Amino acid sequence: MYVLGRGGTDPDGDGTEPDRDGTNTDRNAVSIPDRPPHTARIGSFLARDGSAGAAVGVDLDRPHAGVVFGKRGTGKSYTLGVLAEELADADGVVPVVVDPMGVFGGLEAAGDRVVDPAVRPASIPPSAWPDLLGLDPASGPGSLVWRVVADAVDAEGGAGSGTNDAAGGNLLSPSLAALREAVDAVDAPPETRRAAANHLRLAESWGVFDADAPPVASLATDGDPAVLDLAGVPDAAASAVVRAVARGLYDARIDGGLDRLPWLLVDEAHAFFGGVADPALRTLLTRGRAPGVSVVCATQRPAALPSVAVSQSDLLVSHRLTAARDVDRLAEAEATYLAGDLAARLPEGVGEALVVDDATETAHTVRIRERRTPHEGESPRASRLSDGESR
Numbered sequence: 001m002y003v004l005g006r007g008g009t010d011p012d013g014d015g016t017e018p019d020r021d022g023t024n025t026d027r028n029a030v031s032i033p034d035r036p037p038h039t040a041r042i043g044s045f046l047a048r049d050g051s052a053g054a055a056v057g058v059d060l061d062r063p064h065a066g067v068v069f070g071k072r073g074t075g076k077s078y079t080l081g082v083l084a085e086e087l088a089d090a091d092g093v094v095p096v097v098v099d100p101m102g103v104f105g106g107l108e109a110a111g112d113r114v115v116d117p118a119v120r121p122a123s124i125p126p127s128a129w130p131d132l133l134g135l136d137p138a139s140g141p142g143s144l145v146w147r148v149v150a151d152a153v154d155a156e157g158g159a160g161s162g163t164n165d166a167a168g169g170n171l172l173s174p175s176l177a178a179l180r181e182a183v184d185a186v187d188a189p190p191e192t193r194r195a196a197a198n199h200l201r202l203a204e205s206w207g208v209f210d211a212d213a214p215p216v217a218s219l220a221t222d223g224d225p226a227v228l229d230l231a232g233v234p235d236a237a238a239s240a241v242v243r244a245v246a247r248g249l250y251d252a253r254i255d256g257g258l259d260r261l262p263w264l265l266v267d268e269a270h271a272f273f274g275g276v277a278d279p280a281l282r283t284l285l286t287r288g289r290a291p292g293v294s295v296v297c298a299t300q301r302p303a304a305l306p307s308v309a310v311s312q313s314d315l316l317v318s319h320r321l322t323a324a325r326d327v328d329r330l331a332e333a334e335a336t337y338l339a340g341d342l343a344a345r346l347p348e349g350v351g352e353a354l355v356v357d358d359a360t361e362t363a364h365t366v367r368i369r370e371r372r373t374p375h376e377g378e379s380p381r382a383s384r385l386s387d388g389e390s391r
């Protein structure tokens with residue numbers, strides 16, 4: 001098996017490097033384990049004649065940052081699901097899947113649990129609250145919310161914004177109701193208090209904030225791997241969850257509260273950059289590997305991701321892309337082995353991808369394997385509905 005991200009001149013250990021056409025067969029090779037330890041089997045090389053070559057895996061021994069690109073319907077979510085299945089099976093690692101479209105429920109068949117996300121209000125730093133609520137931090141209501149959250153976190157936890165205890169959980173967190181009461185008690189113009197309280201009430205209605213929510217680390221420690229079902233959750237609330245979870249996993253690894261290496265798999269990742277979740281995702285991309293947190297961002301809009309997402313990724317998987325701006329973002333990998341007409345090198349077929357392996361500075365065409373668990377990302381078809389199916 002050829003293992004992406006593992007490095008060395010002979011990543012599969014069979015005595016040959018893969019041929020450009022992916023027919024990496026060394027007939028003299030002694031037995032090559034089908035799946036070496038700490039490896040995710042994601043597919044096989046795709047030869048020019050369309051036949052399958054050697055198996056291709058992703059290194060799970062060390063932490064990585066990765067991206068999965070592809071225009072709609074080319075197989076991004078499916079590929080992320082394959083990786084999640086492999087992570088759920090492997091020792092020492094655990095996937096946490098951010099599922100904005102509700103398409104990863106099938107992973108329950110791999111033993112994952114689908115959870116309704118709940119995070120503590122204190123897991124969002126006071127300075128981020130105005131933005132989260134759509135308030136200008138310099139405005140009266142914005143600065144009031146900021147101050148009230150900061151005071152409440154100081155009073156209850158005593159250690160500032162969003163800090164974690166050793167188990168990776170936030171220190172005592174105020175409830176949103178308590179924050180509203182605090183807003184009411186402040187000496188400020190009534191219209192300022194009213195606006196601040198109304199925005200906090202709106203955040204309560206999102207249903208993702210819970211002062212007694214389990215610590216974020218429990219997503220990766222308690223029982224089976226977790227799929228965070230964010231389908232139908234408002235964008236701002238989903239961003240708050242991603243911020244809290246990304247930061248919580250990072251802090252838990254730093255504090256020693258997490259003995260497995262978490263992989264945060266983010267589908268529709270473009271939705272989480274440029275907003276409240278942005279700083280936490282950037283932290284994982286740039287510094288996550290040091291404490292052992294991996295992140296993989298999947299999107300049909302690579303151009304909407306910051307450059308850092310590509311420049312920091314040592315694992316790039318790209319299904320078909322056509323828009324020039326999206327191909328340009330991929331080109332920012334600045335890999336000389338990617339030179340030439342990149343768009344033309346991206347395979348056409350669904351489930352086929354160009355994978356770029358930073359560790360060996362090579363790019364290969366791969367066919368992603370079929371899922372073991374059901375994939376729920378299929379678009380509804382009128383023809384199927386008329387055949388009596390429900391989707």
Ligand SMILES: Nc1ncnc2c1ncn2[C@@H]1O[C@H](COP(=O)(O)OP(=O)(O)OP(=O)(O)O)[C@@H](O)[C@H]1O
Binds near residue numbers: 378
């Ligand atoms: N590796 C694969 N093997 C077999 N079928 C696949 C593979 N990848 C994708 N498919 C098929 O293609 C369909 C679309 O894949 P997927 O839902 O992952 O697309 P997507 O790129 O995430 O699209 P969207 O942007 O709409 O979410 C899947 O429902 C599945 O039927």
